[in-house]
Amino acid sequence: MHARLLSLRGRGAEALSxxxxxxxxxxxxxxxxxxxxxxxxxxxxLYRAGRKDDAAESMEAGITRYLHRGNVAAANxxxxxxxxxxxxxxxxx
Numbered sequence: 001m002h003a004r005l006l007s008l009r010g011r012g013a014e015a016l017s018x019x020x021x022x023x024x025x026x027x028x029x030x031x032x033x034x035x036x037x038x039x040x041x042x043x044x045x046l047y048r049a050g051r052k053d054d055a056a057e058s059m060e061a062g063i064t065r066y067l068h069r070g071n072v073a074a075a076n077x078x079x080x081x082x083x084x085x086x087x088x089x090x091x092x093x
Contacts, residue, residue, distance in 0.1 A: 002018050003015045003016070003018035003019035003022060003041055003042070003045050004019075004041050004044055004045065006018060006045075007044065007045045007048045007049070008048070012045070012048065012049045015045045015048075015049075016042075016045050016046070016049065019038070019041055019042035019045045019046075020042065022038040022041065022042070023035075023038045023039060023042050023058075025038075026038045032065050032066075032068055032069040032071075033065070033066065033069055033071055033074065035062075035065045036062040036063070036065035036066040036069070036071070036074060036075075036078070037062070037074075038062075039058050039059070039061045039062030039065060040058070040059060040062040040063075040078050040081070040082075042058045042062075043055045043056070043058035043059035043062060043082060044081075044082075046058055047082070055082070056082075059078060059082045062078055063075045063078045063079060066078065
């Protein structure tokens with residue numbers, strides 16, 4: 001959440017640093033939903049920074065985590081939040 005707020009305030013480099021740290025920290029846990037959330041937050045930061053391809057990759061990874069956990073509702077929400085991305089996710093769920 002902090003990374004997203006920094007991004008909204010135009011502090012992109014700092015936002016990405018926070019987002020990357022969150023992704024790294026959650027990968028060390030078994031909290032699959034937390035991993036998905038961190039990846040989607042990172043995707044938003046990347047998207048706001050104009051890095052659409054990287055944002056799409058992070059989004060797809062986040063949705064994959066949610067689907068792995070069986071959290072279809074979160075996966076669908078993630079898809080809807082990122083409909084503006086140029087390349088829609090190819091994942092089904």
